[in-house]
Amino acid sequence: MIIPKEEIMKSNHLACPGCGAALAMRLALKALGKKTIVVIPACCWTIINGTWGNNFAGVPVFHTAFATTAAVAAGIRATLEMQGKDDITVMGWAGDGGTFDIGLQALSGAAERNDDIIYVCYDNEAYMNTGIQRSSATPIGAETTTTPSPIVKDRPKKDLMEIVAAHDVPYIASATVAYPTDLIKKFQKAKSKKGFKLIHILSPCPPGHKFPENKTVEISKLAVETGVFLLYEIEDGKYRINKKPKFKDLDEYLDIQGRFRNTPKEQREALKEAIKKRWEYLLVKAEHFG
Amino acid sequence: MKRLVLGGNDAVAYAVKQSHVDVVSAYPITPQTSIIEKIASFIASGDMKARFIKVESEHSAMAAAMGASAAGGRVFTATSSQGLLYMHEVLHWAAGASLPIVMANANRAVAPPWSIWAEQTDSLSQRDTGWIQFYASNSQEAYDILFLSFRLAERVKNPVMVCMDGFLVTHTKEPVVIFGDEIEEFISVKETTPLLEVDRPKAIGALAFPQDYMPVKIEQHKRISSALAEFKTLSDQFEKISSRRYDPVYVYGEENADIVIVAMGSNAETAHLAVDLLNRDGIKSKLVKIVMFRPFPKDELIKAFEGAEKIAVFDRNISMGKGGITKDEIVGALGINNVVGIVCGLGGADVTENDMVKVAKDILEGKIQEDMILWGGR
Amino acid sequence: MKEIGLHGRGGQGVVMAGELLANIYFKEGYEVQFMPSYGAERRGSPSNAYVRIDNKRILYRYSIKAPDEIIVLNVTLLPNLLLKEGGVALLNSSDSSNLKKSDKIKFFVVDANRIALECKLGTPAIPLVNTALLGAYCKISGDFSLDTLKKIYEEKMGKKAYLNIEAAEKAYESVREV
Ligand SMILES: Cc1ncc(C[n+]2csc(CCOP(=O)(O)OP(=O)(O)O)c2C)c(N)n1
Ligand SMILES: [Mg+2]
Numbered sequence: 001m002i003i004p005k006e007e008i009m010k011s012n013h014l015a016c017p018g019c020g021a022a023l024a025m026r027l028a029l030k031a032l033g034k035k036t037i038v039v040i041p042a043c044c045w046t047i048i049n050g051t052w053g054n055n056f057a058g059v060p061v062f063h064t065a066f067a068t069t070a071a072v073a074a075g076i077r078a079t080l081e082m083q084g085k086d087d088i089t090v091m092g093w094a095g096d097g098g099t100f101d102i103g104l105q106a107l108s109g110a111a112e113r114n115d116d117i118i119y120v121c122y123d124n125e126a127y128m129n130t131g132i133q134r135s136s137a138t139p140i141g142a143e144t145t146t147t148p149s150p151i152v153k154d155r156p157k158k159d160l161m162e163i164v165a166a167h168d169v170p171y172i173a174s175a176t177v178a179y180p181t182d183l184i185k186k187f188q189k190a191k192s193k194k195g196f197k198l199i200h201i202l203s204p205c206p207p208g209h210k211f212p213e214n215k216t217v218e219i220s221k222l223a224v225e226t227g228v229f230l231l232y233e234i235e236d237g238k239y240r241i242n243k244k245p246k247f248k249d250l251d252e253y254l255d256i257q258g259r260f261r262n263t264p265k266e267q268r269e270a271l272k273e274a275i276k277k278r279w280e281y282l283l284v285k286a287e288h289f290g
Numbered sequence: 291m292k293r294l295v296l297g298g299n300d301a302v303a304y305a306v307k308q309s310h311v312d313v314v315s316a317y318p319i320t321p322q323t324s325i326i327e328k329i330a331s332f333i334a335s336g337d338m339k340a341r342f343i344k345v346e347s348e349h350s351a352m353a354a355a356m357g358a359s360a361a362g363g364r365v366f367t368a369t370s371s372q373g374l375l376y377m378h379e380v381l382h383w384a385a386g387a388s389l390p391i392v393m394a395n396a397n398r399a400v401a402p403p404w405s406i407w408a409e410q411t412d413s414l415s416q417r418d419t420g421w422i423q424f425y426a427s428n429s430q431e432a433y434d435i436l437f438l439s440f441r442l443a444e445r446v447k448n449p450v451m452v453c454m455d456g457f458l459v460t461h462t463k464e465p466v467v468i469f470g471d472e473i474e475e476f477i478s479v480k481e482t483t484p485l486l487e488v489d490r491p492k493a494i495g496a497l498a499f500p501q502d503y504m505p506v507k508i509e510q511h512k513r514i515s516s517a518l519a520e521f522k523t524l525s526d527q528f529e530k531i532s533s534r535r536y537d538p539v540y541v542y543g544e545e546n547a548d549i550v551i552v553a554m555g556s557n558a559e560t561a562h563l564a565v566d567l568l569n570r571d572g573i574k575s576k577l578v579k580i581v582m583f584r585p586f587p588k589d590e591l592i593k594a595f596e597g598a599e600k601i602a603v604f605d606r607n608i609s610m611g612k613g614g615i616t617k618d619e620i621v622g623a624l625g626i627n628n629v630v631g632i633v634c635g636l637g638g639a640d641v642t643e644n645d646m647v648k649v650a651k652d653i654l655e656g657k658i659q660e661d662m663i664l665w666g667g668r
Numbered sequence: 669m670k671e672i673g674l675h676g677r678g679g680q681g682v683v684m685a686g687e688l689l690a691n692i693y694f695k696e697g698y699e700v701q702f703m704p705s706y707g708a709e710r711r712g713s714p715s716n717a718y719v720r721i722d723n724k725r726i727l728y729r730y731s732i733k734a735p736d737e738i739i740v741l742n743v744t745l746l747p748n749l750l751l752k753e754g755g756v757a758l759l760n761s762s763d764s765s766n767l768k769k770s771d772k773i774k775f776f777v778v779d780a781n782r783i784a785l786e787c788k789l790g791t792p793a794i795p796l797v798n799t800a801l802l803g804a805y806c807k808i809s810g811d812f813s814l815d816t817l818k819k820i821y822e823e824k825m826g827k828k829a830y831l832n833i834e835a836a837e838k839a840y841e842s843v844r845e846v
Binding site: 051052055057063068073074075083088 | 312313315343345349350353357362380485491492493494498499502503
């Protein structure tokens with residue numbers, strides 16, 4: 001596959017160097033094209049897209065209240081339907097806080113109604129815009145400003161994909177910026193389907209996860225290779241694993257990120273255990289519902 | 291045109307049906323629910339062509355309305371009390387983003403204790419959200435003001451809330467003149483403008499530093515303030531079609547009144563009777579009804595109060611620790627000191643013409659000098 | 669102005685009766701106002717509705733405590749009902765022997781339960797007596813014609829109207845003063 005050459009997103013955006021979420025949007029828009037309307041709630045992307053008078057995404061953007069992404073997108077789609085404009089993609093683009101936490105209700109509502117939108121969660125595993133506080137997407141063992149050592153996050157990450165899968169929607173996929181062709185294909189597939197689509201993108205965050213800004217892609221890749229983040233799709237209820245993890249040593253992934261510096265041994269073990277269980281679970285799903 | 295026996299909710303649903311609305315998004319709550327049920331049945335029967343998004347909360351109802359409006363649709367929603375409060379954040383957003391959404395609110399008391407009956411504290415506590423606010427005191431007004439609201443919202447690019455006292459207006463059925471095609475020339479004019487266009491990609495609502503934020507807010511304040519004049523223009527057009535006249539402030543009774551009764555919503559209906567009784571007793575009196583509460587009709591009120599000896603403001607609402615809200619607004623805007631505020635009718639308690647007459651007489655006789663709460667234990 | 673109270677239990681069609689009555693008066697040329705009283709109503713709990721009629725626009729916006737006339741769908745509620753002095757009470761009852769007569773109130777009775785069941789309206793447990801009672805009220809009030817009542821039933825009920833019209837006619841014939 002050839003990655004579309006055209007750059008829709010502007011390169012003078014306001015993201016931190018090495019921002020996974022910025023790279024993710026750049027690739028997503030390459031896949032979706034210019035006829036896309038984006039809804040952005042409170043999150044880092046509020047800033048990344050530029051202050052008053054700017055619009056670095058390069059497509060129409062509606063900045064909205066934190067919890068409202070999916071509902072606003074559903075409203076836009078409703079009017080487009082009434083106007084007979086069926087060649088426009090409506091995309092909600094929210095962080096993990098705006099998705100796993102405060103926006104979950106609106107997300108569930110739109111998924112249950114099967115509103116014709118692509119909902120993207122770029123997941124940097126904490127509230128980064130407000131300065132790195134834990135969210136329900138923060139992995140067990142991670143340090144944030146609200147889970148400072150020695151009381152690091154002690155609950156596992158919520159399983160967003162399974163929550164949305166329980167709504168019986170046409171398309172759900174995970175992706176990371178380390179596999180751009182995979183990511184682009186998934187957006188193209190989502191665009192081609194009617195109804196509610198979710199794409200969950202792991203988005204490493206150099207200042208939030210505490211790693212050097214040139215390691216974003218490497219860490220994304222490690223997340224997949226260690227099995228921390230599984231690449232798979234649920235298309236019309238059918239599970240498909242896109243990449244079997246190599247099950248590289250998890251410590252490799254943890255040790256290059258400062259947020260795991262103070263993770264106690266038991267929690268590292270718990271993380272390893274969780275990876276195994278999660279993989280086994282997915283295998284069963286893929287086997288029985290593949 | 292025909293006359294039908296309808297409640298305020300029915301009347302609103304009929305108006306929505308006739309207003310070429312593109313999108314409705316709403317969530318049920320008593321005593322608003324029959325509006326959206328009726329709309330759903332109009333859509334189901336094919337009498338109305340609109341998309342109805344059955345959202346999972348009021349917060350999402352307003353959010354979806356915002357999306358639909360930003361894409362250029364004519365949008366309606368409805369709520370009440372707890373639902374309106376739940377929307378609070380997004381009410382500011384809709385107004386700030388200049389989205390011409392029209393919403394009906396059934397005025398209902400706020401819990402605890404649970405209540406489903408009439409009180410205006412719900413919508414008055416949204417006073418500062420930047421919404422234009424109307425208060426209809428009967429079904430006909432609810433119907434007519436809906437049409438005016440769609441036009442006004444789009445004309446000044448500002449959302450409009452049409453409030454009706456729960457049950458006393460929403461469910462009280464009375465004859466209402468329903469338009470046939472006569473309204474078409476007025477309501478078919480749409481001044482909606484899509485903010486989100488793929489060939490002109492703009493960002494709406496991006497972070498603004500102080501130097502940018504202030505001008506935006508000044509602009510917004512000008513926009514909503516212009517609604518007073520624009521309402522008059524639209525009202526002139528509407529009057530030609532309907533022979534019914536709407537102004538921000540309505541007056542009834544004698545000039546240079548000894549006592550002016552101020553009311554908003556259903557109390558204003560009963561107040562006509564009080565004015566008649568007082569005039570019969572030789573006390574010159576007048577009703578001043580606030581129809582448009584935001585933007586605040588200061589000049590209209592100054593005119594309406596000309597020559598008034600005393601002014602009694604009946605508020606079916608309360609700002610705890612302060613008193614009646616419209617009373618406070620009047621005193622604040624006009625700087626007058628011949629006003630007595632009467633908080634009454636909370637949670638649907640009855641307010642009768644005899645209550646009003648007694649208060650009016652007591653004020654004139656000097657027996658009531660301070661703001662008061664009217665409660666006879668009924 | 670005249671105020672009419674309709675009183676029954678949830679499920680008996682009190683609200684519908686009030687709305688029908690308001691529409692009947694309206695068709696006869698009156699100004700009307702219909703005020704259902706909303707509360708925590710459930711099947712079987714007391715349910716009330718009120719109609720005001722007048723020759724000019726009705727401006728009262730508060731509840732009615734003691735109407736001029738009452739239509740009682742369920743006589744078990746009678747001890748709790750208020751009525752103006754000199755008022756009229758129309759009762760759904762087959763038997764008036766237990767009634768405490770008063771020279772201040774005019775009582776009328778009609779066996780609306782029996783009529784409703786004869787016309788296959790409702791179930792033996794909850795006969796739908798509302799439309800029959802309005803037929804009886806037509807007779808005793810003399811305010812409107814049976815013809816107007818029929819027209820409104822047809823407008824509001826469509827195909828189901830004829831059974832209700834039959835019930836109204838039977839009640840019109842059999843209502844009696846006690
Ligand atoms: C209702 C509401 N509560 C809190 C905030 C403050 N707030 C703004 S962004 C944010 C965190 C966003 O986290 P996430 O969704 O993960 O996006 P990220 O910043 O990590 O990109 C918070 C808490 C807000 N804007 N609105
Ligand atoms: Mg985040």
